[in-house]
Amino acid sequence: MTSKQLTNDADWWRQAVVYQIYPRSFADSDGDGLGDLQGIVSRVPYLEALGIDAVWLSPFYPSALADGGYDVDDYRAVDPRLGTLADIDQLVDALHAANIKLIVDIVPNHTSDRHAWFTEALAAPKGSPARERYIFREGDGDQPPSDWDSVFGGSAWAQTADGQWYLHMFAAEQPDLNWEHPEVRADFLQTLRFWSDRGVDGFRVDVAHALMKDLSEPMPSQATLPRVSESYGLHPLWDRDGVHEIYREWRQVLNEYDPPRSAVAEAFVPASRRARYASADGLGQAFNFDLLQADWEYDKFRQVIEENLALADQNGSSSTWVFSNHDVVRHATRYGLPKDPSGLWQDGKAWLLSNGTEPTVDVELGLRRARAAVLLMLALPGSAYLYQGEELGLQEVGELPAANLQDPAYFRSKGAEKGRDGCRVPIPWTVGGLSFGFGSGGSHLLQPKWFGGYSVEAQEGDVSSTLSLYRKALAVRRGLQTGNSLTWVDGTDWVLHFTRPGGWQSITNFGVAPVELPDAAVVLSSGPLEGDKLPSDTTAWLI
Numbered sequence: 001m002t003s004k005q006l007t008n009d010a011d012w013w014r015q016a017v018v019y020q021i022y023p024r025s026f027a028d029s030d031g032d033g034l035g036d037l038q039g040i041v042s043r044v045p046y047l048e049a050l051g052i053d054a055v056w057l058s059p060f061y062p063s064a065l066a067d068g069g070y071d072v073d074d075y076r077a078v079d080p081r082l083g084t085l086a087d088i089d090q091l092v093d094a095l096h097a098a099n100i101k102l103i104v105d106i107v108p109n110h111t112s113d114r115h116a117w118f119t120e121a122l123a124a125p126k127g128s129p130a131r132e133r134y135i136f137r138e139g140d141g142d143q144p145p146s147d148w149d150s151v152f153g154g155s156a157w158a159q160t161a162d163g164q165w166y167l168h169m170f171a172a173e174q175p176d177l178n179w180e181h182p183e184v185r186a187d188f189l190q191t192l193r194f195w196s197d198r199g200v201d202g203f204r205v206d207v208a209h210a211l212m213k214d215l216s217e218p219m220p221s222q223a224t225l226p227r228v229s230e231s232y233g234l235h236p237l238w239d240r241d242g243v244h245e246i247y248r249e250w251r252q253v254l255n256e257y258d259p260p261r262s263a264v265a266e267a268f269v270p271a272s273r274r275a276r277y278a279s280a281d282g283l284g285q286a287f288n289f290d291l292l293q294a295d296w297e298y299d300k301f302r303q304v305i306e307e308n309l310a311l312a313d314q315n316g317s318s319s320t321w322v323f324s325n326h327d328v329v330r331h332a333t334r335y336g337l338p339k340d341p342s343g344l345w346q347d348g349k350a351w352l353l354s355n356g357t358e359p360t361v362d363v364e365l366g367l368r369r370a371r372a373a374v375l376l377m378l379a380l381p382g383s384a385y386l387y388q389g390e391e392l393g394l395q396e397v398g399e400l401p402a403a404n405l406q407d408p409a410y411f412r413s414k415g416a417e418k419g420r421d422g423c424r425v426p427i428p429w430t431v432g433g434l435s436f437g438f439g440s441g442g443s444h445l446l447q448p449k450w451f452g453g454y455s456v457e458a459q460e461g462d463v464s465s466t467l468s469l470y471r472k473a474l475a476v477r478r479g480l481q482t483g484n485s486l487t488w489v490d491g492t493d494w495v496l497h498f499t500r501p502g503g504w505q506s507i508t509n510f511g512v513a514p515v516e517l518p519d520a521a522v523v524l525s526s527g528p529l530e531g532d533k534l535p536s537d538t539t540a541w542l543i
């Protein structure tokens with residue numbers, strides 16, 4: 001096994017394992033029930049022992065938390081409840097000392113309604129320059145300018161006291177910026193520099209495909225809007241080609257640094273459009289949510305992997321893989337659900353599912369598949385994104401009481417959707433104690449009793465625990481991961497088997513019966529083997 005080295009090379013992100021921290025739910029150092037930066041600093045040894053290459057930190061900026069921090073009041077400051085700029089500096093230093101990079105979230109599509117620009121816009125009269133940084137329009141009396149829906153439900157327009165309307169593709173507290181405005185463009189370049197100068201290594205770009213809009217009139221009705229996946233640049237609101245001009249400018253700034261700062265686009269676009277975001281003169285990398293959206297099936301996995309590796313080859317980027325994040329039902333739970341008749345669960349809307357105890361989850365099956373899935377993912381060329389708690393095999397929390405919910409998707413859908421809080425519950429560090437070691441003052445989202453069994457403490461000394469599996473897998477991967485090539489070993493239609501350079505083999509059994517393992521040494525397996533056979537829903541690595 002090679003030892004870990006902080007690479008200063010410009011390509012560090014290509015094969016990196018990136019661990020997402022949702023800061024308000026990771027570790028709370030001051031007992032206010034909200035996770036904070038010093039909490040993360042205190043857990044750097046844990047991250048180091050886990051063996052990740054980078055942390056992606058979800059927004060830690062001042063925010064009223066109308067959307068979990070994705071409603072940013074000030075892009076160049078820290079939420080006082082989470083810490084200070086000095087704490088960020090300390091976190092950067094602590095991570096770097098542990099050879100871990102730091103990627104921060106940047107939210108360019110919208111500010112919060114408490115941002116200085118928006119309060120100025122509201123205070124200014126209609127038609128004033130202060131309103132031009134946002135998208136204000138006249139409606140027809142109490143009718144908005146169009147019937148567009150926001151992503152979280154309800155109208156995408158909100159009315160101001162003087163009768164004008166502003167566009168918000170997400171919550172009303174998240175007014176969309178006007179990216180035709182030079183000041184908006186200049187300000188975000190300043191933000192990129194601000195964090196890059198502080199030693200941040202990269203950026204995750206929130207809804208990267210949303211920035212440019214065609215608001216020419218008459219605005220088409222919601223019913224006539226094409227699906228984003230089929231609009232190929234022609235949708236008035238999403239994935240318009242003009243957005244890449246913005247990222248070309250960003251790339252020039254990011255390349256002023258040594259090594260160049262990395263960037264990864266969160267863009268819900270079809271695979272064929274993803275390369276534009278991941279181009280070398282653009283952000284460089286883009287999330288690929290195809291595996292996250294796929295059923296646990298051989299055919300789907302094989303097709304997604306083939307397609308994405310081919311695309312990554314064409315555009316000179318590297319593919320990304322992810323199963324869980326702060327927006328979706330945890331995959332250990334998804335994989336334990338009965339097959340979804342509507343198809344919605346796998347259509348990027350897995351979070352709609354966070355609706356309590358229905359349908360019934362087969363927890364054991366879900367965890368078994370989640371463990372098989374992560375070994376498969378970590379054997380693929382490209383970079384892998386992990387979400388805090390998945391290394392504990394953590395399940396979605398379905399039983400949050402309504403009074404404790406925070407997600408605007410819940411409120412805007414008037415309770416029809418439970419939203420995304422179930423994957424954002426503070427993670428358990430200890431078997432017992434108030435908030436299972438998260439902090440000394442309880443937890444802003446209520447942890448269920450069963451959390452203690454998933455805690456770090458419960459799993460630490462157990463060689464068969466999911467935490468031990470992740471640690472071993474990341475250590476082994478570090479020694480084996482090289483190059484972009486993968487060779488399929490064809491056999492049966494339910495065994496996903498491939499080799500990587502150096503003779504590394506990964507084999508996953510999606511079928512129901514055990515299958516014969518190839519004649520090679522097993523390095524690691526996601527569950528117990530049956531002699532020289534690989535059981536159902538299990539992955540093994542061999543060399």
Ligand code: TEU
Binds near residue numbers: 067151170348
């Ligand atoms: O999410 C973008 C986003 O649109 C989805 O995750 C969304 O929930 C899905 O497409 C529904 O179909 C990002 C952040 O990850 C999320 O947490 C924020 O709420 C959102 O942007 C707004 O900033």
